[in-house]
Amino acid sequence: MLHSLRQFKAEIFQALAHPTRVAIVELLREGELTVNQLCEKVGVEQANASQHLAILRNKHMVVTRKEGNQIFYRLRDPLLGEILDKLRAYFFAYFDEAMAMLRAEQQEAQS
Amino acid sequence: MLHSLRQFKAEIFQALAHPTRVAIVELLREGELTVNQLCEKVGVEQANASQHLAILRNKHMVVTRKEGNQIFYRLRDPLLGEILDKLRAYFFAYFDEAMAMLRAEQQEAQS
DNA sequence: AAACTATATTCGCATAATCGAATATAGCAG
DNA sequence: CTGCTATATTCGATTATGCGAATATAGTTT
Numbered sequence: 001m002l003h004s005l006r007q008f009k010a011e012i013f014q015a016l017a018h019p020t021r022v023a024i025v026e027l028l029r030e031g032e033l034t035v036n037q038l039c040e041k042v043g044v045e046q047a048n049a050s051q052h053l054a055i056l057r058n059k060h061m062v063v064t065r066k067e068g069n070q071i072f073y074r075l076r077d078p079l080l081g082e083i084l085d086k087l088r089a090y091f092f093a094y095f096d097e098a099m100a101m102l103r104a105e106q107q108e109a110q111s
Numbered sequence: 112m113l114h115s116l117r118q119f120k121a122e123i124f125q126a127l128a129h130p131t132r133v134a135i136v137e138l139l140r141e142g143e144l145t146v147n148q149l150c151e152k153v154g155v156e157q158a159n160a161s162q163h164l165a166i167l168r169n170k171h172m173v174v175t176r177k178e179g180n181q182i183f184y185r186l187r188d189p190l191l192g193e194i195l196d197k198l199r200a201y202f203f204a205y206f207d208e209a210m211a212m213l214r215a216e217q218q219e220a221q222s
Numbered sequence: 223a224a225a226c227t228a229t230a231t232t233c234g235c236a237t238a239a240t241c242g243a244a245t246a247t248a249g250c251a252g
Numbered sequence: 253c254t255g256c257t258a259t260a261t262t263c264g265a266t267t268a269t270g271c272g273a274a275t276a277t278a279g280t281t282t
Contacts, residue, residue, distance in 0.1 A: 006130040006137070008209050009198045011216075014128035018240085019117040022124070026117070035259055048241065050260050055239095060208060069249040069258050079201050083194055087120045090190050097171060098119055105122075129270085146229055159271065161230050180228050180279035224282085231276065239268070246261065252254085 012080075015059045020044055021052050022084065024073075028062065029081040032074035123191075126170045131155055132163050133195065135184075139173065140192040143185035 016022060023042045027033060033041070039049045053073060056062045061080055065072045075081060091098050127133060134153045138144060144152070150160045164184060167173045172191055176183045186192060202209050 003130070004210065004213055005199065005202055006133045007213055008202050009133045009195060010128055010130045011212075012198055012201070013124045013133070014239095017121055017125035017128045019114070019121045022117045022120045036257095045242070046259070047243080047261085051240080054260075060205070060212065066249090069256095071259065077201060077204065079197055079204075083197050084120060086190055086194050086197070087123055088116065090123070090188060091116055091119050093188065093190075094171070099115065101122075101171065102115055102118055131270095147227095156272075157229070158231085158273080162270080165230075177279090182229065226279100226281075228279080229277080231274105233274080234272100236271085237269080240266085242264100244261100244263080247259080249256100249258080251256075 011059060012061070015055055015061060016083075018052065020048070021056060024049075024052060024056065025061070025075065025080060026084060028073060028075045029078070029084075032065065032072040034070045034072055036070070038073065122170060123172070126166055126172060127194075129163065131159070132167060135160075135163060135167065136172070136186065136191060137195060139184060139186045140189070140195075143176065143183040145181045145183055147181070149184065 016025065020042055024038055027038060027041055035046065035049055035053065038053070039046050042049065044052075053062065057064070061076050062073050063076050065074070127136065131153055135149055138149060138152055146157065146160055146164065149164070150157050153160065155163075164173065168175070172187050173184050174187050176185070
């Protein structure tokens with residue numbers, strides 16, 4: 001049970017462990033969107049968005065509704081969005097350090 | 112800014128995206144622990160624990176205190192633990208489905 | 223200094239994640 | 253049925269992650 005819970009948490013975190021998927025979840029907090037709308041707003045190729053959506057879908061973090069030939073995505077539970085708020089607060093609580101961290105990683109990514 | 116924030120969130124999630132690291136964070140909510148204590152409680156090799164701790168340390172999610180020849184780890188901010196509570200609630204809100212998800216993944220991992 | 227304990231780092235390998243390109247499916251319009 | 257649009261899946265190459273084993277560092281004890 002304990003292990004299942006930890007495994008579950010880790011998998012949800014893994015699903016959120018990409019800026020594109022964070023963006024998708026953020027956008028879906030406002031209401032449902034089609035794949036195309038998500039592509040535009042996030043600024044990513046259709047195929048790529050679809051792959052990221054598949055990851056969120058497989059974890060049941062988003063649910064879909066089909067209307068005509070398009071598919072609307074929405075967040076399964078607002079709780080998932082609230083987690084982002086927590087991290088937002090955390091980010092600003094340690095703002096300078098957090099920014100420094102991101103810059104440092106960019107540095108070493110280039111070198 | 113928006114992108115930095117998303118990048119930051121994704122990196123924190125990535126750092127939490129492993130059951131061992133989830134376990135470490137859970138344990139540190141209760142107070143500081145040495146590496147050895149963490150190894151025992153989590154049930155993992157010393158070198159492995161050290162690698163996971165390095166990941167949390169690099170993201171400044173844990174901080175350390177040296178005393179003699181041992182090092183105590185503690186959580187940087189209780190907010191990180193609260194995120195786990197959110198996911199705990201989420202897990203139980205969809206318990207049957209969540210368990211089914213874990214089982215399904217175990218299946219396909221073996222086959 | 224030598225031996226011992228606690229912790230960290232490096233290395234090599236196996237597995238998984240990401241992306242763009244190409245292809246597939248499904249609904250709709252003519 | 254044909255073509256068109258929306259979405260999903262597969263493929264192949266590249267990069268990242270996780271592990272155990274070995275090695276390194278730092279503090280402690282003798």
